[in-house]
Amino acid sequence: xxxxxxxxxxxxxxxxxxxxxxxxxxxxxxxxxxxxxxxxxxxxxxxxxxxxxxxxxxxxxxxxxxxxxxxxxxxxxxxxxxxxxxxxxxxxxxxxxxxxxxxxxxxxxxxxxxxxxxxxxxxxxxxxxxxxxxxxxxxxxxxxxxxxxxxxxxxxxxxxxxxxxxxxxxxxxxxxxxxxxxxxxxxxxxxxxxxxxxxxxxxxxxxxxxxxxxxxxxxxxxxxxxxxxxxxxxxxxxxxxxxxxxxxxxxxxxxxxx
Amino acid sequence: xxxxxxxxxxxxxxxxxxxxxxxxxxxxxxxxxxxxxxxxxxxxxxxxxxxxxxxxxxxxxxxxxxxxxxxxxxxxxxxxxxxxxxxxxxxxxxxxxxxxxxxxxxxxxxxxxxxxxxxxxxxxxxxxxxxxxxxxxxxxxxxxxxxxxxxxxxxxxxxxxxxxxxxxxxxxxxxxxxxxxxxxxxxxxxxxxxxxxxxxxxxxxxxxxxxxxxxxxxxxxxxxxxxxxxxxxxxxxxxxxxxxxxxxxxxxxxxxxxx
Numbered sequence: 001x002x003x004x005x006x007x008x009x010x011x012x013x014x015x016x017x018x019x020x021x022x023x024x025x026x027x028x029x030x031x032x033x034x035x036x037x038x039x040x041x042x043x044x045x046x047x048x049x050x051x052x053x054x055x056x057x058x059x060x061x062x063x064x065x066x067x068x069x070x071x072x073x074x075x076x077x078x079x080x081x082x083x084x085x086x087x088x089x090x091x092x093x094x095x096x097x098x099x100x101x102x103x104x105x106x107x108x109x110x111x112x113x114x115x116x117x118x119x120x121x122x123x124x125x126x127x128x129x130x131x132x133x134x135x136x137x138x139x140x141x142x143x144x145x146x147x148x149x150x151x152x153x154x155x156x157x158x159x160x161x162x163x164x165x166x167x168x169x170x171x172x173x174x175x176x177x178x179x180x181x182x183x184x185x186x187x188x189x190x191x192x193x194x195x196x197x198x199x200x201x202x203x204x205x206x207x208x209x210x211x212x213x214x215x216x217x218x219x220x221x222x223x224x225x226x227x228x229x230x231x232x233x234x235x236x237x238x239x240x241x242x243x244x245x246x247x248x249x250x251x252x253x254x255x256x257x258x
Numbered sequence: 259x260x261x262x263x264x265x266x267x268x269x270x271x272x273x274x275x276x277x278x279x280x281x282x283x284x285x286x287x288x289x290x291x292x293x294x295x296x297x298x299x300x301x302x303x304x305x306x307x308x309x310x311x312x313x314x315x316x317x318x319x320x321x322x323x324x325x326x327x328x329x330x331x332x333x334x335x336x337x338x339x340x341x342x343x344x345x346x347x348x349x350x351x352x353x354x355x356x357x358x359x360x361x362x363x364x365x366x367x368x369x370x371x372x373x374x375x376x377x378x379x380x381x382x383x384x385x386x387x388x389x390x391x392x393x394x395x396x397x398x399x400x401x402x403x404x405x406x407x408x409x410x411x412x413x414x415x416x417x418x419x420x421x422x423x424x425x426x427x428x429x430x431x432x433x434x435x436x437x438x439x440x441x442x443x444x445x446x447x448x449x450x451x452x453x454x455x456x457x458x459x460x461x462x463x464x465x466x467x468x469x470x471x472x473x474x475x476x477x478x479x480x481x482x483x484x485x486x487x488x489x490x491x492x493x494x495x496x497x498x499x500x501x502x503x504x505x506x507x508x509x510x511x512x513x514x515x516x517x
Binding site: 016087095099 | 316335340344346347348349362363407
């Protein structure tokens with residue numbers, strides 16, 4: 001028998017998490033369906049205003065595309081919590097707990113599996129977006145930048161969702177984070193560029209809303225309608241929130257009663 | 259005696275104030291079949307949970323095959339196999355996949371794990387069930403799978419916490435045959451807690467009796483029987499009941515005298 005290796009245990013557990021999501025794909029498919037719905041409906045309904053100069057050369061489709069990416073992770077972020085909850089309800093978590101795998105990996109692996117699954121659907125969405133005519137200002141570099149932001153955003157949501165579930169012990173509570181973040185989508189530059197928003201309070205709120213930075217960071221990469229600072233700030237914010245969410249999930253794991 | 263499990267002054271108090279273990283000292287030798295006996299709530303499961311690193315002790319120390327749980331956590335996990343009271347199986351996976359995954363978690367290659375899964379499905383008479391999801395197995399077969407999982411990585415020490423609860427007599431006999439063979443062929447050390455004293459009587463050679471978190475007796479089963487009723491040839495069940503009854507009477511008498 002080979003000597004136990006921490007990396008091999010992590011890979012095996014992450015693989016298990018992804019397989020679980022694929023076998024019960026309701027969470028990632030909900031996110032993907034919701035995103036595709038947003039993309040088609042917004043573009044069909046108000047895509048005509050994309051002719052205005054403020055939307056840049058990419059049109060409304062490129063402008064609204066970041067929303068679909070953000071909502072994708074929101075829709076699927078409860079998967080990690082649900083995997084953990086199912087293992088706890090069945091008692092199987094205890095069996096995993098008795099393996100030589102480091103215990104923090106048992107919590108991190110479903111979070112990473114959920115994040116990887118979300119990234120897979122992001123790639124699919126990017127491919128569909130490209131087919132529909134979304135522009136990528138820096139080509140492949142833009143795609144990599146979008147994937148990086150998506151990874152951090154998804155990791156943030158999955159980590160907090162798993163943490164909340166671990167603290168409450170109820171799988172339904174994994175969706176609390178999605179519900180909490182949902183209003184932030186509308187308190188930002190979601191539908192219109194900053195220049196076209198007339199409401200002073202909405203503009204003020206949007207400055208303090210982290211969603212604004214990920215939206216604008218993506219828009220910089222897509223159609224160049226925003227400045228590169230947004231991308232940098234988004235990167236800093238979501239690296240921090242990712243670290244915080246993973247730390248929250250790990251500290252919540254200490255409350256598990258085995 | 260070369261101690262494979264060494265326990266020194268182990269204390270555990272739960273947040274609700276219950277003192278579950280009050281300074282446990284025990285030594286269990288290599289390849290021994292040891293039974294920890296005691297009534298419900300005596301501290302048996304707490305001790306097993308501490309020794310298998312599921313919960314933390316408050317003070318004292320213990321060593322498993324010479325490994326310290328503070329510094330050699332993964333070595334201990336690789337050394338022990340645990341079959342506890344509740345089934346710990348993934349209902350959405352097939353029997354075969356569950357066993358293969360367990361092997362992979364313990365560092366086996368895919369082919370090693372698959373080979374071991376075949377061996378165990380044969381040993382536990384789960385061949386015809388191997389492609390079924392664990393969730394739809396009968397209660398007895400779930401129990402067999404649960405016990406098989408504890409053996410996947412060929413552990414040197416087996417912790418069996420009420421392992422045969424829910425098994426029919428045939429499955430129970432089959433289970434003990436497997437454990438006896440393991441002990442005989444591989445020298446596996448067995449740490450058993452059970453309410454079925456006939457099982458302990460038949461298979462174990464050493465025992466400890468725990469009451470209210472304290473070890474009241476530790477030694478061989480035959481010595482225990484002899485201590486309780488010398489030359490009476492009682493079963494362990496009878497000796498145990500006799501001992502507890504005498505103890506209760508003594509304590510009642512003591513309380514009465516104190517009052």
